[in-house]
Amino acid sequence: MVADFSDEAYAALLDAGLDAGYEFLTVREYLSADELPDRFLIVRHDVDRKPRNALQMARTEAVREVSTTYYYRIIPKTFRPELIRQTEALGHEVGYHYEDLDSADGDIEAAHKSFDRNLRRFRRLCDVDTVCMHGNPLTPHDNRDLWSGGRVYADYDLLGEAYLSMDFEDVTYFSDTGRTWEDGPLKVKDHTMGEGDKQVQVDSTWELIDLLDAGEVDRACLLVHPNRWAGSYAELVAERTKDAATNVVKYGLQLRP
Amino acid sequence: MIDDHNFALCLTHDVDRPYKTYHALYYALRDRDPDHLRSLWPGTNSFWTFDRILELEDDLGVRSAFYFLSEQRLFGDRPPREWLTKDGWRLFGGRYSVDDRRIDDLIAELDAGGWEVGLHGSYESPTDRERLAAEKRIIERVLGKPIRGGRQHYLNLSIPKTWAHHAAIGLDYDCSLGSSDRYGFEHGYSVRRPFDDEFVVFPLTIMELALPNVETDIEGAWRECERLLAEAADNGAVMTVLWHPRFFSELDFPNYAELYRRLIERAQELGGWVGPPGAYYEQLDHPTPPITPRQPG
Numbered sequence: 001m002v003a004d005f006s007d008e009a010y011a012a013l014l015d016a017g018l019d020a021g022y023e024f025l026t027v028r029e030y031l032s033a034d035e036l037p038d039r040f041l042i043v044r045h046d047v048d049r050k051p052r053n054a055l056q057m058a059r060t061e062a063v064r065e066v067s068t069t070y071y072y073r074i075i076p077k078t079f080r081p082e083l084i085r086q087t088e089a090l091g092h093e094v095g096y097h098y099e100d101l102d103s104a105d106g107d108i109e110a111a112h113k114s115f116d117r118n119l120r121r122f123r124r125l126c127d128v129d130t131v132c133m134h135g136n137p138l139t140p141h142d143n144r145d146l147w148s149g150g151r152v153y154a155d156y157d158l159l160g161e162a163y164l165s166m167d168f169e170d171v172t173y174f175s176d177t178g179r180t181w182e183d184g185p186l187k188v189k190d191h192t193m194g195e196g197d198k199q200v201q202v203d204s205t206w207e208l209i210d211l212l213d214a215g216e217v218d219r220a221c222l223l224v225h226p227n228r229w230a231g232s233y234a235e236l237v238a239e240r241t242k243d244a245a246t247n248v249v250k251y252g253l254q255l256r257p
Numbered sequence: 258m259i260d261d262h263n264f265a266l267c268l269t270h271d272v273d274r275p276y277k278t279y280h281a282l283y284y285a286l287r288d289r290d291p292d293h294l295r296s297l298w299p300g301t302n303s304f305w306t307f308d309r310i311l312e313l314e315d316d317l318g319v320r321s322a323f324y325f326l327s328e329q330r331l332f333g334d335r336p337p338r339e340w341l342t343k344d345g346w347r348l349f350g351g352r353y354s355v356d357d358r359r360i361d362d363l364i365a366e367l368d369a370g371g372w373e374v375g376l377h378g379s380y381e382s383p384t385d386r387e388r389l390a391a392e393k394r395i396i397e398r399v400l401g402k403p404i405r406g407g408r409q410h411y412l413n414l415s416i417p418k419t420w421a422h423h424a425a426i427g428l429d430y431d432c433s434l435g436s437s438d439r440y441g442f443e444h445g446y447s448v449r450r451p452f453d454d455e456f457v458v459f460p461l462t463i464m465e466l467a468l469p470n471v472e473t474d475i476e477g478a479w480r481e482c483e484r485l486l487a488e489a490a491d492n493g494a495v496m497t498v499l500w501h502p503r504f505f506s507e508l509d510f511p512n513y514a515e516l517y518r519r520l521i522e523r524a525q526e527l528g529g530w531v532g533p534p535g536a537y538y539e540q541l542d543h544p545t546p547p548i549t550p551r552q553p554g
Contacts, residue, residue: 081365117312124315124370 005179005239007231009205010057010224014064016209017041026093027069027130030166031159041212042171042221043068044162046097046132051083053226062090068224071097071132071162074118081125088126095162096122099134101143108149115146119156132162166221172198174208175223179243181208259540262530264489266520267459267497267537268321269432270310271377271408275353275360275502277304277509292508306505306514307363311370313505313514317521322533323367323502324377324407324432327355327395355399364399373533374400376407376428383413386422393426405535406430408499412437412461417451424456430538432497435461440468441485446494448541455543459534462489462496465504465513475512482520490527497534 002008017024022041025033030042043061047054047070054070061068070087072078072094088094096119104110122128133143144163147153153160160166174181182203183191200216202208211217228243230236259265314321353360367374376396382388397404406428409419414433423431434444444460451458462485465471471478489496498520504513524531 076359076362079362081362081369085365085369120315121308121311121366124311125366126369 004205016212020212024066028093039218045070047072050227051078051080057226058087058090069093071095073097094126096131097134101141102139129159172217172220259530265495265530266524267534269499270323272325303506303508304503306502319531320371322373324375326377327392328379373535375404378409380410383419384415390426409433420451430457432459446492459497464499472511
């Protein structure tokens with residue numbers, strides 16, 4: 001029996017998408033397409049930690065000729081220039097997983113300065129056309145509010161933002177945050193904006209695979225955190241334990257008055 | 258001179274001590290300033306200024322060269338009699354390894370961004386070809402490609418032996434000819450060819466340490482820099498400057514970063530070519546290599 005949220009389960013998910021005839025698009029391709037295919041999957045990876053897991057996933061995808069999008073945080077643990085370049089060299093899109101409003105403690109001007117500096121740092125390594133906010137459940141800020149002032153993506157020569165620029169009425173969003181694909185209180189800041197009520201819910205990767213097999217959704221965006229998917233049983237146990245502890249905190253946050 | 262530029266300003270950085278460790282205590286006592294002790298807290302290190310340097314140079318649209326050491330460890334490689342000596346600590350204390358993840362990541366980021374990575378030959382290496390070759394191999398292993406040149410630690414040179422070693426191990430240039438307490442064009446306005454072949458020496462025009470009273474009188478120090486830039490422009494010179502990364506720490510070395518920025522901006526205003534020595538070397542016309550092999554030093 002293959003464990004869920006393992007490398008094997010992820011490979012099975014990709015294969016299911018390919019077998020069911022989904023076209024895989026990067027966020028860049030989605031935002032720049034004149035016309036979108038009828039059926040597509042956008043796989044978005046937020047690299048919050050364990051960048052080597054991300055590279056492993058990038059390889060798993062590359063052998064299947066699947067291109068996805070990797071958003072890296074700029075913290076020392078994930079901003080690993082060689083790994084980032086290798087990810088791009090495998091044919092994937094790389095973007096900036098920004099958290100500048102958090103680091104500037106809500107000061108929009110300071111956050112934009114930091115965003116500009118960090119984006120340039122990424123662009124010295126690779127082509128960056130899209131960005132995506134990092135949601136830290138323990139901070140009072142939503143990094144997407146960076147765009148609440150007068151600045152627009154074009155000011156930074158960007159096509160868009162992965163949460164804000166995608167039409168989630170048309171594209172169904174599934175996220176592995178909390179080690180479940182089901183929406184709920186574990187997704188503290190990981191939610192789409194605006195309308196887009198979801199008609200389907202799945203919990204395990206196997207249910208998601210069944211959904212793709214059955215063709216119940218034509219267009220979907222999957223958020224896959226590489227650090228949540230384990231290559232070994234020991235890593236799986238360690239990650240599950242860590243997630244269980246994090247989930248307790250998240251439930252606690254939901255209960256706050 | 259390159260393209261339409263009437264002179265050149267070559268930018269270099271010797272990566273000596275990127276971590277402020279025991280220096281914090283030394284500077285705190287010397288300056289009677291407890292602020293230096295903040296560098297001892299985990300996650301703070303005022304000598305790690307690379308982000309600032311890259312941003313500054315990127316802002317100005319220029320690139321430079323960073324020369325990395327692969328030197329011996331005080332404890333482990335050096336004899337115990339040196340462990341408690343001032344020279345032992347000065348020369349080998351605070352050493353870094355290019356295999357440290359942060360250094361490895363830095364080298365990858367520099368290379369990806371178009372900066373030059375080179376060899377900072379260790380204190381023991383100027384007369385030791387094997388050691389120089391081994392240090393070069395280590396830096397190249399981390400970088401993943403051949404390096405072109407560099408500078409000797411403490412500007413240690415045995416002329417012409419060290420250059421013969423450099424050329425023999427496959428380096429194209431050296432930037433060690435100069436002084437840590439004098440600045441100017443004492444070694445001429447052009448690059449030198451000690452063997453009349455493609456091996457080139459870039460004389461050092463300014464090491465930041467040599468400039469007078471930078472921390473207390475930046476305008477006075479700037480006048481000296483501006484004078485040298487004008488002299489370079491008047492004489493079609495190749496001017497090479499060395500700013501150690503720790504001098505970009507405003508806490509430890511006030512005004513040096515500002516001076517460096519002004520140097521680049523003024524050189525650009527005067528129509529100079531600004532960049533790393535490796536890129537300058539690439540654009541030089543070189544004499545045909547000699548038919549007879551060069552004598553080893």
